[in-house]
Amino acid sequence: MFLPMLAALALSSPTVCIDPGHPSEVGNGTKGKLITELDAVWLVALELKPLLEAKGVKVVLTKAKKDEFVANRRRAEIANESKADLLLRLHCDAASGSGLATYYPSEVGTAKDGKKGPSEAVLRRSTAAAKAFHPVVIERLKGTLPDYGLKTDKQTLIGSQQGALTGSIYSEVPVLLVELCVLTNPKDEAVIASEAGRKKLAEALAAGTLAALAVKRG
Template identity: 30%
Template structure:
């Protein structure tokens, strides 16, 4: 093969390789997402400071809720959804870091935030399910770090921006969203130097929603909404 032809083949191959990466040209390259599936098989009630230098302590990790209909533990549903999200994001060329990939582990909320910090992630998605005494309550809830907390003031804007994209994306996927709420007492927020959103995917205290939350297709729908929102968010970055 002469030099000229091989050069063309080389260029064509390069175009094909670039073409398989679906992250838009305007978006940030090597966008890294940390996925934190909430809780673990056994909670750890030992205390840890709720933020760097804080005297206030909370359990390293709580045990989470369980389904009123399915009896499934929340930690298991959170991990199932997380593994789907990992697959969807990797298929689109994102770099994914997981805080855990199995249920029999002991990793505190501060340690989970450190995983994202160390990876210099661009966004952390914390997956949880809700529970409340009222069995009629349903829908998703989005939680972001507080804008007025010294720990999280610097990550508030980006976290809230992503939460707004996620709210819209969930609406577009036909999922009800109860709202975006700020919290200043979340260890996993206060230790995070990475923008972060808690996605409470639905209420396990609601008979129908609990069953949906354990359904693979519904989990995939929710995680598609998360993925679409990350794409929209990423396109606003350099």
């Protein structure tokens, strides 16, 4: 007897690993005058989780409590262990600009311990996910936060040194890092420090995530 149902089951219910950034080996992150990065990304993650679950997505968080220390390597391993279809890393920027930026790994990097990654397949799938995700998020945020760009890991400090971010190097699943806003910009901070702004961000991220999940496996 053939079991076509099994194939259908395997395709249902995608898994997303949401990674609220920090505390990690790089510290607690940045802070504004009203809210810290640690608080902001944790609150947005908690807002995003039920939105995805309502769409039939299984959600795994990389930590159980806001202040739980999880190294960036471990965060990727949690996504790998959960066989996530996407690892979505949430951070806030400290910079001179404004808006939301999405980063994806564009080449194989080498971590401090010599580990190389991600694989060519993960690079390809992360690129496709980023290109589906970012425009949808930006469209949803019109009037709330500007577009700060779709960028590669190489455009970050650590990425420029290693070739890719540590969380990308260890990821065996498609990975995106979102700098939700520039926390050192008062206009941006006002958005993420407000409940309404975080809700708007979570809704935009949910729409972008669903767009990324809809991309066929390359």
